[in-house]
Amino acid sequence: MDQSNKINRREFIGSAAAVAATISIVPSHVIAGSGKIPPSDQITVANIGCGTQGLREMGDLLQNPKVRVVAVCDSNKYSTGYIDWSANGIRKVLGDDTWWDNVPGIPGGRDVGQAYVEQYYGKNKPAKKYKGCASYEDFREMFAKEKGIDAVKIMTPDHTHAPIALAAMAQGIHVVTHKPISNRLLEGRKVIEKAKETGVITHLLAWSDRPEYRQLKAWMDEGLIGDLTEIHNWSYRPVWQQWTKRPTEPKPIPAGFNWDLWLGPVPDMPYHPNYTHNVFRGWYEFGGGSVADMGHYSLFPLFETLGITKSPLSARAFGTTSREEINQVYQWVKNDVAFPASSMIKWRFPEQAALPAFDLFWYDGGMKPFACEELEMDGRDTPEEGLMLVGTKGKILGGFRGENPVLLPESKMSQRPASERIDSRAVVRNTDAWVEAILSGQQTPGSFIRAQTITDTINLGAVALRANKKVDFDAATLKITNDENANKFLTRDYRPGWEI
Known part of the structure; x- marks a missing residue:
């Protein structure tokens, strides 16, 4: 036409x-x-x-x-x-x-x-x-x-976000989705490409306008922390039970529940309530773990503010597991089905337009960085959740999403204008930005087309957890270059009729 x-x-x-x-x-x-x-x-x-x-x-x-x-x-x-x-x-x-x-x-x-x-x-x-x-x-x-x-x-649960979004965009329907865009890296890329191709308005709900991030960027632009070297982000999540093995006891499918449809692209497996409702996030098949649940909220707007548009070069991850008794000896349980109860992930990022190469660290399940020297000077420990930017000359600390950011040691703040003290409790967040965007025909700051780096990052972290080794990623060819077997974690085996 x-x-x-x-x-x-x-x-x-x-x-x-x-x-x-x-x-x-x-x-x-x-x-x-x-x-x-x-x-x-x-x-x-x-x-x-x-x-x-x-x-x-x-x-x-x-x-x-x-x-x-x-x-x-x-x-x-x-x-x-x-x-x-x-x-x-x-x-x-x-x-x-x-x-x-x-x-x-x-x-x-x-x-x-x-x-x-x-x-x-x-x-x-x-x-x-x-x-x-x-x-x-x-x-x-x-x-x-x-x-x-x-x-x-x-x-819906994470594993069905991509097929629903693709079906909607194919009909010219605008799409708003909870995080993540997909819990597989290659699926996420295809959804983003479809958003670019169709031009419909899309919005990832994890985005939010954060004046806190604009403040920390202003400090960085002023040279107060020198060149960025590390970003640390930590959460106490998960707040749901996570298992190390699939359930084996049979359970009847509840009346009125279409289990096959709930599985969507995931190959057939027996129904069990340990998969559904709030606990789906813990399974590699259905969720994205704590990093997908919470990391989008803190890191997506941070990437946008700092201009982080190039995907990571590599990822390495460690996760706790559990042990079981075998012949009166406790042995490690091999867990290849679910996210660990706690984990640490490290990504290596290339040089960005306005940033040098840096490392990003994620911690969850009670893991967090040790208190830095500046916190110890103030007699403080690392908070339960937080975001910390480390530079060659200084550090910035905030809440999990950068709330109430301060320069470290905090005594530095006495030399700064009072206007730089942000009370995050008083900040009004616009959670309906997508409504105005659709009415005006303009993409939102949380559009899918701006979310490629965060989507790649979160899903590459899951790949590193499953591969149990450092994985090197080529963002152009969409390949793990140092472990051919790890490439299977970039996608999934699809149920017939659900292929993406």
């Missing part, structure tokens, strides 16, 4: 609304349910994934007058084995303290997601009822039937 004859989804909806307006005038509160913004000016969103985090974040979608949730999708119909991290968040959003109060446990699944959406929008209806949120088990069926979706929000 000639480019001049193309019309995008938003332009089509806007044109259709303009034509409709010449035929009849309908009060906006009847159309939109919000009483403020008519549907032609709203982004129609399908929420894929109605589990713990999907439902926790759905309230923000519902309360945003520029968004309209028109469909939900989840391979689970309904169950009560979820976690509530938000202190009855659904009840607060609905203003209903009786929300499913007769249900034991924490409910989740597509039935719950649909009920949540329709009860919220029904609050603004005269009869307090609303029916306008479609519900699907399979995202592929949803894309085939729902032609009015502007954007999808992907809130």
Whole structure:
């Protein structure tokens, strides 16, 4: 088709609304349910994934007058084995303290997601009822039937992020996803290339605007720490159980749960509850471990601020394991299925446009760097979580995401302007940047096309853990150059029909 004859989804909806307006005038509160913004000016969103985090974040979608949730999708119909991290968040959003109060446990699944959406929008209806949120088990069926979706929000386990994002972008649908883009490096690259090819708006939710990082960059630009040599980042995660072997005892698949669909691209394996819900992150097949869960939040905006656009040259990792008794002797358990309970990863980065070559260190599960000399001078230890930049002349320390950054030793701060003291608790974060981006047709700072370095970095760390050796990476050929066998960890064996 000639480019001049193309019309995008938003332009089509806007044109259709303009034509409709010449035929009849309908009060906006009847159309939109919000009483403020008519549907032609709203982004129609399908929420894929109605589990713990999907439902926790759905309230923000519902309360945003520029968004309209028109469909939900989840391979689970309904169950009560979820976690509530938000202190009855659904009840607060609905203003209903009786929300499913007769249900034991924490409910989740597509039935719950649909009920949540329709009860919220029904609050603004005269009869307090609303029916306008479609519900699907399979995202592929949803894309085939729902032609009015502007954007999808992907809130599923990590291993299905890539196939859902690719399917959406193939139809010109904008994509917002929880981290990671994919838990395999080659999949992540293909998703990013698809984003560039289609030009749809994409957004990785781990991005956030961080004035703390702009401050530490200003200190670096002033030469206060000299040339950057190391970045250290550490988290107390994981906060979920992680195993060293696959479960062997058979378990029945719960009613209403499509286990084959939940597996998605992963080859067949027997169902077990140790794989699903909040614990999926610990498995190499389904998750990305603590570094994918948390490292995106701290490192993605840091990479953006410092101009780190070239992927690492190598990675080396160590992880704790466990031991089992064999003939009254405790022996190490070979773990090739799950992330360790704690780990340390070191990446070597090449010279960047404005930075020399440097090393990045990650620690989790209680591991962290020893207190540096400057902290010991102040009688302090390394905090439980943190971010530290080390240069040839000094250091900067902040919270895990750089909160409340200070020069070390902190006595240096007495010589600095008061404006350089940032109270991170008072900083307002724009978590809906993707909404404005879609409405304006402009990519966000958290776009997939800006996330190649962080995606490569996180997934290369997992490769190093699984290879149990230093791995050298060629970002141009997408190969591990010093261990041919380690290349299998860049991708996965695909279930037939799910190949990427």
